[in-house]
């Protein structure tokens with residue numbers, strides 16, 4: 553199957569690997585991936601004991617924070633997030649052309 557192919561500044565082909573999923577069971581909420589992503593794709597969110605997202609940051613029920621994909625459509629497939637993640641949480645994939 554054909555994949556979306558880009559070009560480097562030097563004119564070489566490369567295949568962007570777009571973010572697909574973050575394993576929130578493994579995520580420690582360190583925020584490293586958020587810092588390296590220059591495309592406003594990611595968002596750190598609070599979770600309660602039951603694993604449900606809590607929007608009120610002051611809520612006593614908050615147990616931990618995990619990274620989420622807020623704007624997948626902004627991703628350019630650079631994989632910087634996966635490279636910096638210490639817990640190997642990321643799954644990426646090329647874009648399959650029809």
Ligand code: SF4
Pocket residue numbers: 569570571588589590591593594626627628629630631632633634
């Ligand atoms: S692959 Fe690049 S653009 Fe996409 S979420 Fe990761 S750091 Fe951001």
Ligand code: SF4
Pocket residue numbers: 574578579580581582583584585586618619636637638639640641642
């Ligand atoms: S770098 Fe990995 S462990 Fe840290 S917040 Fe991002 S996904 Fe979670």
